Amino acid sequence: MIWLVAGGTLLLWYLLVRYFLYHSHVTSHHSSLSQLCPSPDCVRCSGSLKALYSSDAGDKLKRMYGKYESLTVHKVEERLTFDMSGLGEGRRPTVCYLRQMCNEPWHTQKQEYLQNLLVDSYSVIKGEVATALTNTALWSVSDSNATGKWQKLFLYNQGKKVESNCQAMPLTTALIEGLDTFMSSVIFGNAFVSILNQQSEIPSHCGPTNLRVRCHLGLQVPEGECSITVNGVSERWANRECIMFDDSFLHCVSNQTDSQRIVLIVDLWHPNLTLTEIKIFSELFAVKQ
Numbered sequence: 099m100i101w102l103v104a105g106g107t108l109l110l111w112y113l114l115v116r117y118f119l120y121h122s123h124v125t126s127h128h129s130s131l132s133q134l135c136p137s138p139d140c141v142r143c144s145g146s147l148k149a150l151y152s153s154d155a156g157d158k159l160k161r162m163y164g165k166y167e168s169l170t171v172h173k174v175e176e177r178l179t180f181d182m183s184g185l186g187e188g189r190r191p192t193v194c195y196l197r198q199m200c201n202e203p204w205h206t207q208k209q210e211y212l213q214n215l216l217v218d219s220y221s222v223i224k225g226e227v228a229t230a231l232t233n234t235a236l237w238s239v240s241d242s243n244a245t246g247k248w249q250k251l252f253l254y255n256q257g258k259k260v261e262s263n264c265q266a267m268p269l270t271t272a273l274i275e276g277l278d279t280f281m282s283s284v285i286f287g288n289a290f291v292s293i294l295n296q297q298s299e300i301p302s303h304c305g306p307t308n309l310r311v312r313c314h315l316g317l318q319v320p321e322g323e324c325s326i327t328v329n330g331v332s333e334r335w336a337n338r339e340c341i342m343f344d345d346s347f348l349h350c351v352s353n354q355t356d357s358q359r360i361v362l363i364v365d366l367w368h369p370n371l372t373l374t375e376i377k378i379f380s381e382l383f384a385v386k387q
Contacts, residue, residue, distance in 0.1 A: 122363075151285070155178070162378060167374060170374050179197065188347060196308055198371055199368065200344070201330045203329035204346065206333075208342065209313075209369055213310075216273070216315045217339065219270075220317075222270070222343075223270045224317050226269060226270050227270075236263055239251075250292050251267075253270065253317050254287055254290070258259070279376075280365070281310055284384060285383050286306055286307050286309060290363055291360065293355045295353070299351050299352045303348070310344075310373065312343055312344075313329070313341075313364055314340065314362060315364075316335040317337065318359065319359055320353070321355065322355040323354040324355050326341070326349060326351045326376075328343045329343075335359065
């Protein structure tokens with residue numbers, strides 16, 4: 099009997115210690131993330147958002163039969179998953195994953211007509227960014243860690259238009275909204291100016307989904323060691339040039355120069371998706387009001 103009581107006491111202490119350690123980790127992690135984004139609905143910072151969209155995905159898809167081609171809806175049902183346990187460590191999107199998609203991390207050679215639209219407007223975009231840099235109030239999202247510091251100016255943040263910022267950069271906003279595969283009104287859709295400070299790194303991480311590709315337009319790229327690595331392959335940014343990649347793959351960025359790196363980042367629907375699939379996912383992951 100004494101052994102049973104002692105064993106039960108030890109088990110209770112073990113569970114209490116585990117709970118305390120877990121709660122401390124989660125509280126600390128959420129506190130650090132809140133510096134990046136205070137929104138409780140942030141697709142980057144809140145695990146609850148994955149549950150929010152996965153909970154009614156099945157019902158939403160069932161209601162799409164008859165509205166869209168039944169076979170297409172059925173295939174989306176079969177291929178879409180919110181369970182990443184079967185994926186390798188090098189590709190772990192944080193919200194959802196579409197099976198049987200392209201496994202190429204780099205897409206710079208695709209959607210060239212969209213890239214050309216951005217490149218052709220390089221001077222206009224850079225001019226508006228230069229003006230925005232003088233208004234610190236626009237740069238409301240920033241973060242830092244042991245390896246560096248970065249800031250963002252959002253025109254669209256997780257599908258929501260940031261009106262005040264768009265008014266400060268009207269020509270750039272109009273250009274982005276004119277891109278036919280821009281992910282507007284979808285939680286995975288962002289458009290923002292990103293500054294990575296000198297001597298800074300952003301550690302390896304994965305984006306929320308493989309339904310998109312992320313386009314970077316180089317606006318101010320310093321000479322020297324300044325690059326992005328996706329799935330183990332590194333590329334340098336260049337002024338007036340675009341690079342495109344699937345950010346569901348593990349990726350990191352590094353700026354080991356003495357100057358800031360500035361790029362425009364725009365999220366586009368993955369080029370392997372059909373128009374009907376894009377319509378389906380636009381409804382499935384529409385911004386919740």
